[in-house]
Amino acid sequence: MSIVQRTSLHAIPAYKQGATPGAGEQAFKLSSNENPYPPLGSVIAGLSSELGTINQYPNAAAPELVGALTARLGVEPETIALGAGSVEVAGQLIHATTNPGDEVLFAWRSFEAYPILAHVAGATPVMVPLDGHGAHDLPAMAAAITERTALVFICNPNNPTGTVVDTAAVDAFMAQVPARVLVVIDEAYVHFNTDPDSAIGLDFFHRYPNVAVLHTFSKAYGLAGLRIGYAVAPPEVAANLRKTAIPFGVTALAQRAAVLSLEHEDELQVRIDELVAARESLLAELRTAGINATDSQANFIWLSTGDATEAVDAVLRAAGVWARAFPGDGIRISIGSPEANKAIAKTVISALAEAPANA
């Protein structure tokens, strides 16, 4: 007799973490879009004074952080909802907006967590293929909205292709979205986005009553290990996000680290600028070598290696570049330290020479 379990879980894949090289292996972990810089000294120093209170639950209202965010973003405190990473908040958004079987619409390929979160919430994921350039096909997404659609994710820049949607395209999309449907702009990589035509989530939040924005401290701010992210959402949605949140999911350490990061944004900006510059010079070098890599506005690059993906990934792996391969589709490689970026350029060029692909 086996234990009774939820049958629909058979159909749900477990979230797959980016592969990590074994201890002592000479390799670069470039599979999870982590920040290659160590945490800021000021963040570490501030956290050590917080360690003495870990016998207590955190203040779930996080007044210090909410205050810092409202000042930074120019929004009201009741619009902010926190979570243990923005992936938790993405789950809260699905729980807060969908009734069983309602549809959650997003582009594919996009963030791996969306279909899993939708299934776990009892919603139905609806995936609209990216266009031939790895970008959101917003007209096709608008056409895929039904009376069951409750939520739309637009991942901008898109993980894993690095493409962005422009303001005019999102305005045209919004004109076709019924006001009852919440559109979430997931901006996990917004700090690396230097495209002046790109849609900016907060602008859309201010201009439309049915838009929310997802931000995280994991990527540009280098706090992936502490798990903290947030939504800026219409107040009635934000109130329901708080209801669906796991109680005390956001620790006091995470809150403090986020506040300190906002206080030291100029130091972080230097690092962000360096990562953006490294991305651009890597792309330029690959193109000089005849490789047609997709433009990226994130802290990673995308190679559409198609059927050659596993072969190319094996060559990269052997050379110490641990990327994220999506078999049959492409490879995402995070921008890393200067040494890592050198290794990426060298190995991608030789890997694509060995396993010619349509990248």
Ligand SMILES: *Cc1c(COP(=O)(O)O)cnc(C)c1O
């Ligand atoms: C990394 C990522 C997130 C969130 O990460 P957290 O660590 O949970 O904040 C959200 N969306 C996308 C598209 C991401 O790539």
